Amino acid sequence: MSAENKNKALELNPNVSVDCVIFGFDFDQLHCLVIDSGLSKTTGRSRLAVPGDLIYDNETLDEAAKRVLKELTGIDNIYLEQVGAFGDPNRMGKESDKEWLKSLRAEPDARVITVAYFSLVKMNDFNPEASSFAESAGWAPIKEIDELAFDHSEILESALGQLKRKIKIQPIGFNLLPQKFTLSQLHKLYESILNKPLDKRNFRRKILNLQILTPLNEKQVGVPHKPSQLFEFNEENYQKLSSEGFDNFGF
Amino acid sequence: MSAENKNKALELNPNVSVDCVIFGFDFDQLHCLVIDSGLSKTTGRSRLAVPGDLIYDNETLDEAAKRVLKELTGIDNIYLEQVGAFGDPNRMGKESDKEWLKSLRAEPDARVITVAYFSLVKMNDFNPEASSFAESAGWAPIKEIDELAFDHSEILESALGQLKRKIKIQPIGFNLLPQKFTLSQLHKLYESILNKPLDKRNFRRKILNLQILTPLNEKQVGVPHKPSQLFEFNEENYQKLSSEGFDNFGF
DNA sequence: TTTGAAAGTGTGTTAATGACACACAGCTAA
DNA sequence: TTAGCTGTGTGTCATTAACACACTTTCAAA
Structure with a gap:
């Protein structure tokens, strides 16, 4: 292990990931940024998720969240707020997630706990561009999102709850609306x-x-x-x- | 790794820990449960921390927090609420923490992110009894706690902040005061x-x-x-x- | 019996909240 | 030009919550 440590800056930590719930507003409804696995061709079902990935051993959680968001969607330079950690041992155990997971991870069976973040952005400023393993990335109206991959529905729910609480004690809108x-x-x-x-x-x-x-x-x-x-x-x-x-x- | 996975129920995850901030009240001031490394004999300085340890791969974070608390202090059967994840790569990098860390961990240099929890208990119901690697465990008045090991001061601060926020939107006291x-x-x-x-x-x-x-x-x-x-x-x-x-x- | 220490109680003032309805400006299309 | 539509913008009142404030009661101990 000490040999590995010399090099840990370059290593993904197999046990910890970050996930980013990005809210956007189009003057009509609240949206959430989701990425698509692109597996619908083979399985017939698309798997949607919020952008997330394993962290590197030399970055903070906050840095990891920013990096991952940028890698998967191109979105850069926004303020992310932590929602909390999600660590059910079976959080990635759904049958329907297996295939995607295998294509994503070197160790698809590893136990991963994830730290969720959320942010608010002006939808029009960010035309998410899929990259890395995201086949596509785009805005989905919150109301129309039914099932997400892994435990991402729970994470979204939790982030939304935090936003509702936040709105009562802090002004919001600056990041969601145009200047005028x-x-x-x-x-x-x-x-x-x-x-x-x-x-x-x-x-x-x-x-x-x-x-x-x-x-x-x-x-x-x-x-x-x-x-x-x-x-x-x-x-x-x-x-x-x-x-x-x-x-x-x-x- | 797949050979290891067969057995993962028994394995500590080297990258993820939980820490428990336990608040108690003695009718005068707010206290926090801390454990002592017992290293003061050799180093002359005691290292205080809130109880915490690595998680097992087959337990949820909530379960891990309960287990760890019980193992280190004997406290059982209380409700713990998540505060959040703390993951600075250098969170355990203080020189003064090195010795304790070495005595605690199989891989003292591994990068560990921790998930913090907090709870409120009646101080008199819980006479913490140190066990496992805790040399001693006891109640310390919040105001008199100055420096804790690792990033535990930051964690305590954060838990206290959450408690202050919580108090505004939920009743508290049931868990901190006697029946009458x-x-x-x-x-x-x-x-x-x-x-x-x-x-x-x-x-x-x-x-x-x-x-x-x-x-x-x-x-x-x-x-x-x-x-x-x-x-x-x-x-x-x-x-x-x-x-x-x-x-x-x-x- | 006096004293000290904390318990317990009421009121008036001001600010915030929630419920509620209608007239008007500007555009479009006939 | 006019009728119709759509969203804008505004005020009051009754209720409730927030706040600031001071004196009397009760008991134990000296």
């Missing part, structure tokens, strides 16, 4: 994440009270209805609230 | 955890509004001041609030 956006878009984002309707007027009141929005002297153009006021985030206050947190957004 | 307790004791518990004073009357009002306390027809006896009313938790409502959560306890 309307209150309706932000409103819809909150509704998509919490998956329930929120009263429009109360929403506006509360979000404006947070003092994180700067109204612009600009309106939407080209919409088939009254154009709405555009806002941008007040970066200073947004950061302040992000780091301090607030007690309760209260929905 | 006073509001002052509960009050002090909250102050200890949040590490700041809370207004007595507002605290009483809020906690009573939660409907999780049943007043008893009993008072303290033998105290040199007005004896206070005893309460117990209303288990049904407590469980209900535990699982549903509330939006904000608001301190």
Whole structure:
């Protein structure tokens, strides 16, 4: 083992992986980035998963998550937040996952625990481009995702839960919306994440009270209805609230 | 490797450990359970850590945490909640940890990521008894803990943070207080955890509004001041609030 | 019987919340 | 030009929660 250690910078750790749940928003629904095994040709069934892979022995978990995301989707330079570790010994034991696993791993039977991360990105900024073992990569509406490979459904569920909790104590949207956006878009984002309707007027009141929005002297153009006021985030206050947190957004 | 796999039920996974941050309360301050390396005799410095060890390949992370806690301290049958994974490649790289590590591990240089758990227990119910490689185990007041071995200070910090967050959305105390307790004791518990004073009357009002306390027809006896009313938790409502959560306890 | 120590209790003020409905601007298509 | 559609934008009121604040009660011990 000590001989191996000399070289460990280059070695994949066979027992630990990272998985990345990337949320995106298209002004309508919340999406999640998934990769496809490309096995549907042979098996008739596609296997979807969130991007993830084994870590190297010389990188931190955070670094591994960033690297893996980049390798599999081309997405770079985003902030990832840890969700937690998932380590059921049978988490990769589904029959339907076996084939993919064999094609992926040098030791397909090794016991792997995974550390999940999540992030929020503007969907349009990131056109995921599959590479490495991902046959394809793309955005899937959360509501339409039914089964994912391995324990990725559980991981997605957990990440979503964390996002719902986070939304109550920190501002969000900065990473999901374009620089200029309307209150309706932000409103819809909150509704998509919490998956329930929120009263429009109360929403506006509360979000404006947070003092994180700067109204612009600009309106939407080209919409088939009254154009709405555009806002941008007040970066200073947004950061302040992000780091301090607030007690309760209260929905 | 496939030969090894046959036997993996019996094998420690060299790359993954669990660590348990156990909080206890003595009606005065918040404590944390720590074990001692017993190396102070030889090195002159004691090394304190929270109980933790490598996992077996056939157990879940949750099971591993329970097992390890039991092996090192005798504490059994408590609910542990995951805090997260810690995986800096140098997390066990301190010079001062080397000696202990060598005595502990078959592969002291292996890269280990750890999954941290935390729990709350009644201090008096658990007189930790050191065993396995723990030379001694005992309760240390949080405030007096300065340096722990490995990255355990960071882990403790993180667990404490999670506890502070949890306290706002779920009732706590059931696992930290005896069956019958006073509001002052509960009050002090909250102050200890949040590490700041809370207004007595507002605290009483809020906690009573939660409907999780049943007043008893009993008072303290033998105290040199007005004896206070005893309460117990209303288990049904407590469980209900535990699982549903509330939006904000608001301190 | 006095003293010290903590328990216990009530009120007024202010801020936040949730429920609720309608008029208007701008576009499109007839 | 007009009618119709779609989404924008706005205010009030009743209820509830948050907060700040001070005095009296009870007991044990000296």
